[in-house]
Amino acid sequence: MQQLQEALRQALTQHDTAQVHSLGEELTRTRHAWNVLCGITEVPDTAQPEVQPGVRPEPALAVVEPNQDVPVRDQVHQALALLTVPASPKLLSQVHQAFFSTPLNTARMTTLRRDEERSFRSAPTAAPTTSVPR
Structure with a gap:
């Protein structure tokens, strides 16, 4: 989270609004994941990102299912x-x-x-x- 915050500060000083928006969303997701990990908030049953009209969502990163055979x-x-x-x-x-x-x-x-x-x-x-x- 600290690296994201530092990158966000740098984008703010450079007035890069696209980068600020992207890093802000990533920081929000990271904070939520941290809160879930720490037990501060619950994992929502239907976690679907909000889609704004006219905005194409970015393709999701490929999620590799964990191998159940891992010891x-x-x-x-x-x-x-x-x-x-x-x-x-x-x-x-x-x-x-x-x-x-x-x-x-x-x-x-x-x-x-x-x-x-x-x-x-x-x-x-x-x-x-x-x-x-x-």
């Missing part, structure tokens, strides 16, 4: 990489849902934590990364 460990690592800090299973699930459109099953994360803990106890240097505290 839980990799999904947890994706969410942790986005957060860059340790987090609770509930927060990891919310972050993964916000960015990848599918929630993580917290029960499967518990199983993963136990499996990785056992693995670490048996061979501490075997795995380059783990998703549980060492």
Whole structure:
């Protein structure tokens, strides 16, 4: 959001109204996604963008459906990489849902934590990364 705000300020100083409008809309969408992620607002059931008469909407970015065959460990690592800090299973699930459109099953994360803990106890240097505290 900070990068969008900085780009918006720069567009304002350059009097680039088209860029200001575009960045303003993107910042609004980003703030809404952040609020949903933090649990401040709810996700609307029918989220359809408003279309003004005579204005063609921009084509939507291609959304790649997440691969259901991705292991839980990799999904947890994706969410942790986005957060860059340790987090609770509930927060990891919310972050993964916000960015990848599918929630993580917290029960499967518990199983993963136990499996990785056992693995670490048996061979501490075997795995380059783990998703549980060492």
